Amino acid sequence: MSAVIEIEGLRKTFHSLRHGRRVAVDGFDLLVEPGQIHGFLGPNGSGKTTTLRALLGLVRADAGRMTVLGARSPEQLPQVSGRVGAIVESPQFFGNFTAHRTLRLLARAGGVPVSRVDEVLTQVGLYDRGHERVKGYSLGMKQRLAVASALLKDPELLILDEPANGLDPAGIREMRDLMRSLAAAGVTVLVSSHILAEIQLICDHVTIISRGRRVAAGRVDEVLAGFDRHEFLVRVAEPARAVELLGAAGLAATAHDDHLTVAEVTDPTVVSRTLGEQGIWVSELTPLRPDLESVFLELTGTAGHPGVPRQVDDSVLPDRPTPDATIDLDAGVGETRGVDA
Numbered sequence: 003m004s005a006v007i008e009i010e011g012l013r014k015t016f017h018s019l020r021h022g023r024r025v026a027v028d029g030f031d032l033l034v035e036p037g038q039i040h041g042f043l044g045p046n047g048s049g050k051t052t053t054l055r056a057l058l059g060l061v062r063a064d065a066g067r068m069t070v071l072g073a074r075s076p077e078q079l080p081q082v083s084g085r086v087g088a089i090v091e092s093p094q095f096f097g098n099f100t101a102h103r104t105l106r107l108l109a110r111a112g113g114v115p116v117s118r119v120d121e122v123l124t125q126v127g128l129y130d131r132g133h134e135r136v137k138g139y140s141l142g143m144k145q146r147l148a149v150a151s152a153l154l155k156d157p158e159l160l161i162l163d164e165p166a167n168g169l170d171p172a173g174i175r176e177m178r179d180l181m182r183s184l185a186a187a188g189v190t191v192l193v194s195s196h197i198l199a200e201i202q203l204i205c206d207h208v209t210i211i212s213r214g215r216r217v218a219a220g221r222v223d224e225v226l227a228g229f230d231r232h233e234f235l236v237r238v239a240e241p242a243r244a245v246e247l248l249g250a251a252g253l254a255a256t257a258h259d260d261h262l263t264v265a266e267v268t269d270p271t272v273v274s275r276t277l278g279e280q281g282i283w284v285s286e287l288t289p290l291r292p293d294l295e296s297v298f299l300e301l302t303g304t305a306g307h308p309g310v311p312r313q314v315d316d317s318v319l320p321d322r323p324t325p326d327a328t329i330d331l332d333a334g335v336g337e338t339r340g341v342d343a
């Protein structure tokens with residue numbers, strides 16, 4: 003099965019007089035297969051947007067090999083751009099235009115039949131509000147309009163950079179339902195996010211990036227299984243004594259405020275039997291499955307430490323500025339953002 007997106011060894015360094023050299027993406031790999039809803043996860047500043055912009059030819063990579071629908075990026079992108087819809091950063095719309103008018107203009111500009119406008123408005127759930135001005139739209143409605151614009155071409159591949167950014171829980175749920183319905187219709191979706199619970203609910207596959215490098219990739223359940231410590235939460239009346247008894251029986255038990263945890267448990271009956279034999283009755287024995295959030299925090303090292311403020315930017319630390327540092331031309335003003343591939 004040929005990959006929809008393949009990235010190997012992508013590297014992108016930004017240079018500026020002020021901050022010196024900043025490695026945004028550092029030998030990054032990504033593989034997205036047909037039909038996946040693929041989550042692209044990483045903390046702020048880890049290189050997600052830079053990766054997507056390089057993939058779509060919006061920023062020049064220093065090194066690496068990339069293909070989109072089998073076409074080499076950026077050289078052969080024009081061959082497949084009609085089959086790819088992408089929203090990288092929030093597109094800006096004219097507030098005085100209605101969604102309908104906005105999409106009609108975009109359809110004409112993209113050589114897409116105007117009849118698609120009603121179809122995509124229906125698809126994103128904006129059909130009933132399509133004749134209202136965009137300036138009266140909520141953020142969630144604007145995001146949906148953005149998705150509608152990317153769907154005009156009826157793409158096989160949809161790339162969304164942080165589609166749930168700034169949305170309230172209801173908006174996030176709507177975005178999630180929308181992505182699921184697109185996937186059910188056969189669209190491959192690559193969605194970047196730092197909202198882990200969402201990725202866990204929406205995506206079947208995930209790639210985690212930290213400091214410009216891939217730190218995990220695969221099916222969401224397999225990535226999670228790799229972090230399963232076979233841990234159980236145990237509640238008893240005498241937790242301190244229970245920890246002692248379990249420790250003596252060779253189990254790795256740890257006391258917490260009102261419960262204990264036991265790791266590497268292959269047979270949970272051993273826990274209840276060991277305690278029961280000493281007259282300690284277990285009132286709760288619950289398996290603790292790792293969730294994407296704990297895996298993400300562990301892999302990306304972004305869990306907070308007491309007394310140390312967490313650094314927001316997860317990019318590789320910049321070198322000291324050098325006198326001959328050059329300004330990155332790709333970082334100039336007026337560059338195209340939020341466009342279709």
Ligand SMILES: Nc1ncnc2c1ncn2[C@@H]1O[C@H](COP(=O)(O)OP(=O)(O)OP(=O)(O)O)[C@@H](O)[C@H]1O
Nearest residue numbers: 016026044045046047048049050051052315317333
């Ligand atoms: N045009 C640019 N010029 C200089 N540095 C840049 C430029 N674009 C990105 N960077 C830097 O590259 C690093 C990666 O940024 P990027 O936007 O790719 O991260 P991200 O994972 O998308 O973060 P977020 O989740 O906050 O959007 C950051 O340190 C950022 O400051």
